[in-house]
Amino acid sequence: MVNLDLSNVNCVLDLNKYSEYIKKFEEWCKKEKESPKGMIGWLNYCSRLDTAELDRIETVAKDIRSKFDTLVVVGIGGSYIGARSMIEAVKGLYSKEPIELIYLGNTLSAKYTKQILSYLEKKKFAVLVISKSGKTLETTIAFRLLKQLLKNKLGEHFVNAVYIVTDEHNGNLLDEAKYCGYETFYIPSDIGGRYSVITPVGLLPMAVAGVNIREFVQGAINAEKILSSSDLTKNQSYQYAVMRNILHKDGKAIELFVTYEPQVRRMCEWLKQLFGESEGKNKKGIFPASAVFSTDLHSLGQFIQDGNQCLFETVLNTTERDDEFVVPKEGKDFEELNHMAGKPVSEINQIIFKSVLKAHASQGKVPNIVFNIDKLDEYHLGYLIYFFMKACAFSAFIQGVYPFDQPGVEVYKENAHALLKNEE
Amino acid sequence: MVNLDLSNVNCVLDLNKYSEYIKKFEEWCKKEKESPKGMIGWLNYCSRLDTAELDRIETVAKDIRSKFDTLVVVGIGGSYIGARSMIEAVKGLYSKEPIELIYLGNTLSAKYTKQILSYLEKKKFAVLVISKSGKTLETTIAFRLLKQLLKNKLGEHFVNAVYIVTDEHNGNLLDEAKYCGYETFYIPSDIGGRYSVITPVGLLPMAVAGVNIREFVQGAINAEKILSSSDLTKNQSYQYAVMRNILHKDGKAIELFVTYEPQVRRMCEWLKQLFGESEGKNKKGIFPASAVFSTDLHSLGQFIQDGNQCLFETVLNTTERDDEFVVPKEGKDFEELNHMAGKPVSEINQIIFKSVLKAHASQGKVPNIVFNIDKLDEYHLGYLIYFFMKACAFSAFIQGVYPFDQPGVEVYKENAHALLKNEE
Numbered sequence: 001m002v003n004l005d006l007s008n009v010n011c012v013l014d015l016n017k018y019s020e021y022i023k024k025f026e027e028w029c030k031k032e033k034e035s036p037k038g039m040i041g042w043l044n045y046c047s048r049l050d051t052a053e054l055d056r057i058e059t060v061a062k063d064i065r066s067k068f069d070t071l072v073v074v075g076i077g078g079s080y081i082g083a084r085s086m087i088e089a090v091k092g093l094y095s096k097e098p099i100e101l102i103y104l105g106n107t108l109s110a111k112y113t114k115q116i117l118s119y120l121e122k123k124k125f126a127v128l129v130i131s132k133s134g135k136t137l138e139t140t141i142a143f144r145l146l147k148q149l150l151k152n153k154l155g156e157h158f159v160n161a162v163y164i165v166t167d168e169h170n171g172n173l174l175d176e177a178k179y180c181g182y183e184t185f186y187i188p189s190d191i192g193g194r195y196s197v198i199t200p201v202g203l204l205p206m207a208v209a210g211v212n213i214r215e216f217v218q219g220a221i222n223a224e225k226i227l228s229s230s231d232l233t234k235n236q237s238y239q240y241a242v243m244r245n246i247l248h249k250d251g252k253a254i255e256l257f258v259t260y261e262p263q264v265r266r267m268c269e270w271l272k273q274l275f276g277e278s279e280g281k282n283k284k285g286i287f288p289a290s291a292v293f294s295t296d297l298h299s300l301g302q303f304i305q306d307g308n309q310c311l312f313e314t315v316l317n318t319t320e321r322d323d324e325f326v327v328p329k330e331g332k333d334f335e336e337l338n339h340m341a342g343k344p345v346s347e348i349n350q351i352i353f354k355s356v357l358k359a360h361a362s363q364g365k366v367p368n369i370v371f372n373i374d375k376l377d378e379y380h381l382g383y384l385i386y387f388f389m390k391a392c393a394f395s396a397f398i399q400g401v402y403p404f405d406q407p408g409v410e411v412y413k414e415n416a417h418a419l420l421k422n423e424e
Numbered sequence: 425m426v427n428l429d430l431s432n433v434n435c436v437l438d439l440n441k442y443s444e445y446i447k448k449f450e451e452w453c454k455k456e457k458e459s460p461k462g463m464i465g466w467l468n469y470c471s472r473l474d475t476a477e478l479d480r481i482e483t484v485a486k487d488i489r490s491k492f493d494t495l496v497v498v499g500i501g502g503s504y505i506g507a508r509s510m511i512e513a514v515k516g517l518y519s520k521e522p523i524e525l526i527y528l529g530n531t532l533s534a535k536y537t538k539q540i541l542s543y544l545e546k547k548k549f550a551v552l553v554i555s556k557s558g559k560t561l562e563t564t565i566a567f568r569l570l571k572q573l574l575k576n577k578l579g580e581h582f583v584n585a586v587y588i589v590t591d592e593h594n595g596n597l598l599d600e601a602k603y604c605g606y607e608t609f610y611i612p613s614d615i616g617g618r619y620s621v622i623t624p625v626g627l628l629p630m631a632v633a634g635v636n637i638r639e640f641v642q643g644a645i646n647a648e649k650i651l652s653s654s655d656l657t658k659n660q661s662y663q664y665a666v667m668r669n670i671l672h673k674d675g676k677a678i679e680l681f682v683t684y685e686p687q688v689r690r691m692c693e694w695l696k697q698l699f700g701e702s703e704g705k706n707k708k709g710i711f712p713a714s715a716v717f718s719t720d721l722h723s724l725g726q727f728i729q730d731g732n733q734c735l736f737e738t739v740l741n742t743t744e745r746d747d748e749f750v751v752p753k754e755g756k757d758f759e760e761l762n763h764m765a766g767k768p769v770s771e772i773n774q775i776i777f778k779s780v781l782k783a784h785a786s787q788g789k790v791p792n793i794v795f796n797i798d799k800l801d802e803y804h805l806g807y808l809i810y811f812f813m814k815a816c817a818f819s820a821f822i823q824g825v826y827p828f829d830q831p832g833v834e835v836y837k838e839n840a841h842a843l844l845k846n847e848e
Binding site for chain 1 (some may be wrong): 718
């Protein structure tokens with residue numbers, strides 16, 4: 001179960017005012033759904049998802065694992081963070097089983113590219129290119145470099161080591177995939193990058209990595225049902241959206257997403273993209289930042305406790321207990337730890353969570369929104385992903401901005417395009 | 425060379441006002457230096473550093489590399505981020521040569537701990553524990569778990585696989601090191617955690633990892649000289665400190681540290697600790713955040729370009745050229761890349777930097793402070809580390825807070841202590 005705890009924010013939900021917003025939002029969603037240019041396909045994508053599509057994803061994933069020892073996932077932004085964040089959250093930061101996943105196409109750093117390409121020299125790898133438009137510079141350049149390497153190894157058979165996820169109707173990647181005969185999966189045209197982790201964009205790499213995508217989709221389907229209520233007193237995704245806007249109006253410029261699990265750090269990156277790109281327009285938006293505790297209590301902790309009160313925290317608290325590692329007892333108790341000998345490390349992590357909540361929220365007056373998450377598994381992650389997407393769309397609606405575009409990203413791209421043309 | 429470029433902030437340095445601050449700051453530094461409780465030892469630590477100490481660090485580092493295949497660095501906060509950030513910046517994210525470094529003691533996550541300990545089962549590893557006080561919970565628990573593993577492997581000889589860096593005069597880690605006879609290095613009492621990367625705290629793990637610590641120290645020594653001027657028109661570390669405070673007074677709540685190299689990401693974490701802990705007190709401070717471009721242009725880019733104007737950017741721009749990887753030409757130009765075929769990836773990264781600078785600073789009116797860094801090597805990193813430490817101390821002084829303590833971090837620790845005592 002996932003439960004939203006709003007008892008540490010010291011603010012009250014204004015039920016009347018925001019219930020009005022909900023009505024208007026749900027009407028707007030209907031219109032967006034019916035519009036030919038609407039981008040709200042994610043709202044019931046999972047419950048409409050064909051079993052045949054899941055079967056095909058799992059079959060191809062199995063095929064990739066049987067033929068290759070490494071999969072290079074090539075993508076950036078929404079074509080990358082979602083899948084990687086879910087894989088890390090489920091499998092941990094260092095898993096190479098059942099297959100190693102490597103990420104490229106998310107940077108133009110020559111240093112990073114060199115490290116990856118020289119590592120791949122000795123590997124039997126496949127390439128999975130994920131791009132809706134097929135035009136993104138980072139992705140296309142990385143794809144070409146990888147094709148070069150594959151062609152050196154496999155000659156004309158390189159096409160059998162290339163897999164594609166792209167728009168179902170348009171784009172140069174679709175053209176190339178058809179021309180070369182790459183195995184291809186499709187992104188519905190009415191779902192944008194940062195809402196696409198529930199489509200093959202996320203599901204294919206997750207399935208290859210051994211993540212149970214049926215459980216993940218089931219979590220999202222249940223969220224669709226549970227979070228379909230129009231009643232603010234019952235719908236926690238609406239409650240979360242409303243509360244963060246109340247805090248923002250109260251002067252908080254920053255939302256700090258917090259986890260106590262290092263392997264959830266990248267899910268916070270996914271949240272930063274989701275909220276930052278959806279809300280950050282027309283000079284509006286809450287700046288999204290993230291921290292991993294207890295690590296960052298020893299870096300950002302001082303600021304949060306006692307510095308400029310410009311932020312609130314949103315804590316993903318996974319309450320799962322694990323008794324495998326306990327504090328060992330020693331003969332000479334130099335570190336003064338023997339009084340907690342036998343206590344599981346996971347329990348101490350929860351004690352730190354409670355101590356920090358009290359320190360930050362009660363003593364430091366920093367509002368804390370808390371998600372209590374029973375288990376860090378595919379089902380709960382699918383639920384959370386849908387929860388945050390719905391909350392984000394509603395939150396942007398409250399702020400009066402369109403949640404599904406990102407016009408500001410084009411500005412530097414146009415500058416780069418001009419520079420690259422002139423320097424030819 | 426490192427050069428600070430303030431031409432994209434659209435603000436003027438108020439020379440008269442801040443020259444007065446410099447005078448007072450330098451007088452204050454002298455008093456801090458003379459005070460028995462002063463914490464400003466880092467100010468000229470490198471130029472005072474004994475060659476014999478560097479010799480000993482390098483000898484022990486060589487010894488560790490010859491006896492073990494893995495070094496586990498156990499520390500948190502200032503006892504961890506500095507060394508790791510420098511090692512990654514120099515050696516890249518995936519280097520296992522000349523030895524693999526693993527990090528523990530920076531979290532209480534059972535999931536993370538399990539991954540690391542099971543990986544170590546098959547490794548011939550040494551443990552390097554870094555803690556000034558010796559009391560930090562994360563570090564002491566990890567150390568006990570590692571001792572357990574080492575004792576199972578080596579019995580009483582485990583002491584030969586343990587190395588310590590701790591306070592020169594006090595603490596339980598010092599007591600244990602003396603009792604057990606661990607090889608031990610010392611942190612001067614007048615240097616705090618986040619200013620300690622220039623001491624054995626940073627130098628020993630860096631040397632083990634094959635980072636040239638003599639070049640690093642030389643960079644810091646040259647920074648000491650170059651940045652000793654009291655003239656604001658000449659001293660770039662003072663200029664940087666002043667400019668960020670002018671921007672803060674102008675309404676900017678957030679400083680976003682930006683790099684275009686993924687392997688510099690953790691150096692931004694070091695910066696976040698340095699500034700966040702030094703300034704974030706008495707309800708003051710600039711909130712430190714970070715981003716890796718171009719990756720995060722596809723997540724935070726929209727917000728920066730067009731969202732709430734609550735931030736300024738501080739960009740670490742490494743201008744180093746690398747011609748090894750160029751855009752390949754293809755027969756069928758689906759991706760429309762042939763017009764830039766033959767262009768080095770590193771050059772395209774610089775074109776993106778210029779395009780983003782124009783988009784954010786000129787078109788988006790987001791102030792940009794730019795550091796142009798000729799080369800990402802030990803010398804330049806040593807220079808930068810000192811540059812930022814001096815700028816940070818001055819910046820905190822301008823804000824009227826003491827830069828070298830972190831009283832707010834104690835609040836949650838006291839809560840945790842009480843909870844752990846009660847639950848015995």
